[in-house]
Amino acid sequence: MSELTPTYRRVLLKLSGESLLGKANFGIDPQFLAHFAQQIQAIVKFGVQLAVVIGGGNIFRGVGLTASGIDRISADYMGMLATVINGLAIQDALQKIGVNAQVMSAIGMDTICETYTRQRAMSHLEKGTVVIFVAGTGHPFFTTDSAASLRAIEIGAHLMIKATKVDGLYSADPLRDPTAQRFTHLTYDEVLTRQLGVMDLTAVILCRDNRIPLRVLDMGKSGALIRAIAGQDEGTLINNEE
Ligand SMILES: Nc1ncnc2c1ncn2[C@@H]1O[C@H](COP(=O)(O)OP(=O)(O)OP(=O)(O)O)[C@@H](O)[C@H]1O
Numbered sequence: 007m008s009e010l011t012p013t014y015r016r017v018l019l020k021l022s023g024e025s026l027l028g029k030a031n032f033g034i035d036p037q038f039l040a041h042f043a044q045q046i047q048a049i050v051k052f053g054v055q056l057a058v059v060i061g062g063g064n065i066f067r068g069v070g071l072t073a074s075g076i077d078r079i080s081a082d083y084m085g086m087l088a089t090v091i092n093g094l095a096i097q098d099a100l101q102k103i104g105v106n107a108q109v110m111s112a113i114g115m116d117t118i119c120e121t122y123t124r125q126r127a128m129s130h131l132e133k134g135t136v137v138i139f140v141a142g143t144g145h146p147f148f149t150t151d152s153a154a155s156l157r158a159i160e161i162g163a164h165l166m167i168k169a170t171k172v173d174g175l176y177s178a179d180p181l182r183d184p185t186a187q188r189f190t191h192l193t194y195d196e197v198l199t200r201q202l203g204v205m206d207l208t209a210v211i212l213c214r215d216n217r218i219p220l221r222v223l224d225m226g227k228s229g230a231l232i233r234a235i236a237g238q239d240e241g242t243l244i245n246n247e248e
């Protein structure tokens with residue numbers, strides 16, 4: 007691994023909340039959390055400025071809550087609060103192994119963490135602090151994928167990584183269709199035309215229009231993040247190039 011060098015100096019990593027489940031059914035698996043923190047530590051040691059956007063699917067998703075009768079807007083705020091819980095857990099795991107980390111929330115909650123401002127986020131990143139963006143965009147009817155694209159644009163990320171349970175973008179959801187084929191490269195327009203569902207449309211279009219390359223990869227695969235940041239062929243690369 008030591009011969010690799012970073013191709014991208016500032017990276018936004020979107021981690022699905024469901025990844026934090028590890029072997030658990032609900033909440034956060036401490037073993038996965040520690041493993042994730044070590045991977046982040048390796049990225050920081052690699053000399054990369056790293057921002058993380060965390061999802062909330064291990065605790066609450068707005069749409070799931072509406073099925074039990076909760077109003078959609080309240081449900082979405084509950085989903086956003088779930089991401090705050092996850093972000094605090096990641097901050098704690100990083101600080102425990104000596105990595106500087108700062109949670110920044112799109113919704114003000116000053117006694118718990120900093121409120122997001124672009125200027126403060128940039129200042130943290132330039133000092134080598136890992137910034138963990140929580141509460142999504144701060145608005146209902148969005149997802150943390152859209153928040154990830156938005157923050158990637160705001161901080162001028164050179165690469166966005168979607169780290170998830172599958173090892174790339176497939177012709178269909180590989181968890182539902184065992185015949186699905188994995189792509190190594192696609193353009194954003196191909197993702198849109200083929201209606202590939204790994205991220206929502208808003209998130210895909212924001213990345214396309216702002217020319218941010220995206221790698222979709224398996225969070226559980228050792229070394230995958232470093233290889234992606236070193237520009238190696240890992241998971242699926244999505245960009246504007248044919
Ligand atoms: N064409 C496809 N290729 C790959 N994965 C796909 C595709 N279509 C749907 N998926 C599914 O999308 C999921 C990725 O979304 P993910 O679990 O990361 O959710 P999220 O909404 O971003 O995060 P959270 O778990 O926090 O809600 C994969 O687990 C996979 O099952």
Ligand SMILES: O=c1ccn([C@@H]2O[C@H](COP(=O)(O)O)[C@@H](O)[C@H]2O)c(=O)[nH]1
Pocket residue numbers: 022023060061062063066067068069081082083084085086087088089141142143144145146147148149150151153
């Ligand atoms: O900008 C946002 C981001 C998220 N939400 C709500 O939070 C949950 C959890 O996020 P995931 O992206 O599904 O992990 C989401 O289902 C929404 O309910 C939001 O309202 N606005």
